[in-house]
Amino acid sequence: MTRHPAEPAGRRADLEAALGGVRGRIAAACEEAGRDPADITLVVVTKFFPASDVRLLAGLGVTDVAENRDQEASTKLADPCLDGVELTRHFVGQLQTNKAASVVRYADVVHTADRLRLVRALDAAAGRAGRRPTVLIQVSLDVAPGGSAPQEPKGRGGAPVADVPALADAVAAAPDLVLGGVMAVAPRDGDPDAAFARLLEVSQQMRAAHPAATWVSAGMSGDLEAAIRHGATHLRVGTAILGMRPGPR
Ligand SMILES: *Cc1c(COP(=O)(O)O)cnc(C)c1O
Numbered sequence: 001m002t003r004h005p006a007e008p009a010g011r012r013a014d015l016e017a018a019l020g021g022v023r024g025r026i027a028a029a030c031e032e033a034g035r036d037p038a039d040i041t042l043v044v045v046t047k048f049f050p051a052s053d054v055r056l057l058a059g060l061g062v063t064d065v066a067e068n069r070d071q072e073a074s075t076k077l078a079d080p081c082l083d084g085v086e087l088t089r090h091f092v093g094q095l096q097t098n099k100a101a102s103v104v105r106y107a108d109v110v111h112t113a114d115r116l117r118l119v120r121a122l123d124a125a126a127g128r129a130g131r132r133p134t135v136l137i138q139v140s141l142d143v144a145p146g147g148s149a150p151q152e153p154k155g156r157g158g159a160p161v162a163d164v165p166a167l168a169d170a171v172a173a174a175p176d177l178v179l180g181g182v183m184a185v186a187p188r189d190g191d192p193d194a195a196f197a198r199l200l201e202v203s204q205q206m207r208a209a210h211p212a213a214t215w216v217s218a219g220m221s222g223d224l225e226a227a228i229r230h231g232a233t234h235l236r237v238g239t240a241i242l243g244m245r246p247g248p249r
Contacts, residue, residue: 012056018241019044019060022224026235029228040228043090043217045238047072048245051079057241058085066111066236068093070102077106092183092217092236094157097121104131111183111217111236114138114159116170123174134180136217137167139202141195142187156185161202168206168213181215181233182206192223196230203231 022042030037043064046054054065054076065087067073077089091107100121103110113119113135126133140158159167164182171179184199186192196218203216219227221240228235239245 011053012059014243015053015056015241016060018243019057019062022237022240025224025240026228029225032225033229035228039233041234043092043234043236044241045092045220045236046076046242047093047238049242051076051081053242054079054087055081055085058082058087062087064088064090064234066090066092070095070099074102074106090236101125101128104129104133107133109134109136109180111136112138112157113167113171114140114157115163116167119167119170119174119177123177126176132176132178134178134215135171135174136180136183136215137164137171137206139164139182139184139199141184141190141198156187158184161198164202164206165209168210172210172213179210179213181213181217183215183217183234185220186218186223186226192226193229196223196227196232200231 026040026042027037030040041064043066044057044062045066047068057065067076073091088108089106090109090111091103092111095103095112095118097118100118104122104125110122110133113122114137122135138158140160168179171177182199182203184195186195199216199218206213215234216232217234217236218232219235221237224235224237
């Protein structure tokens with residue numbers, strides 16, 4: 001394989017070692033939870049890192065990558081160094097309806113549907129683009145100290161739990177979307193086990209109405225073990241594989 005200009009020597013070895021570390025954590029957590037690692041998909045979040053890293057990851061056996069900003073993703077995933085590289089592409093960022101048309105062109109999976117207007121925009125855009133992405137309902141797990149849902153969402157996105165059934169029905173009924181399941185980010189200052197246990201309940205309720213909606217997208221670099229304990233099927237891991245991102249992201 002030719003070395004691409006933006007690919008520093010040693011980067012492949014660093015990524016390989018970090019990926020091995022994360023795969024080891026997944027294996028250990030699965031062992032403890034009595035789960036099969038084959039039931040878990042590692043989605044590597046490549047935001048802020050170059051297309052050359054995405055290419056190296058694919059060469060190391062990574063099958064799924066994620067981005068969280070449309071502008072960065074649409075440029076990076078169109079980079080010629082990724083021509084012919086087979087990857088499932090996920091979008092995990094908060095999404096404005098006016099970006100739906102762009103995102104459905106490259107995203108095979110959109111993790112962040114959290115309102116009806118966005119579901120409608122994604123469906124219309126997918127139909128126009130001749131695409132049929134898998135869509136997850138992002139659930140807000142922020143809980144105020146008193147135990148009730150907060151008045152103001154804390155900015156990590158996601159639908160209140162009460163809105164999830166109607167959103168799932170809307171995605172399931174949309175001709176050009178496939179309902180995949182649920183996604184959440186654990187609240188910053190909460191107990192990830194409590195958050196992911198709640199997400200699993202939401203997933204079970206969704207599956208009662210939509211049996212094929214089996215995906216549970218949960219767990220990042222810091223809390224993937226908790227997510228595995230509570231039924232995660234898709235982990236979204238960035239920092240533990242690629243290193244620290246520059247700036248507050
Ligand atoms: C950046 C990001 C991740 C990855 O977080 P790390 O802590 O770097 O592993 C996961 N999910 C979403 C939605 C993200 O934006």
